[in-house]
Amino acid sequence: MKKLCVITLTGWLLTIGNQLMAQCSLCTKTAQQLGEGPAKGLNNGILMLAVTPLAIIGFLAFRWWQSNKQA
Template sequence: MKKWYLLLLAGILTVISGPLMAQCSLCTKTAQQLGEGPAKGLNNGILMLALTPLAIIGFLAFRWWKSNQEA
């Protein structure tokens, strides 16, 4: 039951982290030239691309932790 609360908390934090800025200096300059609407889309795309490897690493770390806990 406790892990469901942690998953729910992680999901909520992911959803409310929308206003985060995830752009390097080159992407920021490009986004400024595109305008506000496409800049938000670019920022969201960067965040989504960053989320996938972090989720994979988190899953592998969780599996490693669980396998070491049982031994």
């Protein structure tokens, strides 16, 4: 089961990795006005800001899973 989850997650990340857009409608309009270079920087900044809370949630979920697995 663990292998299946890892393979599924890896495949999913590889298929959407190039198409990943983390912009709301307001950010998209702002990015269109800035041009291509700054728009990519804005998108990367949004993705970086999203990584921290997701990493924390993932870490907490992993610790919870480990503690329940041992019990």
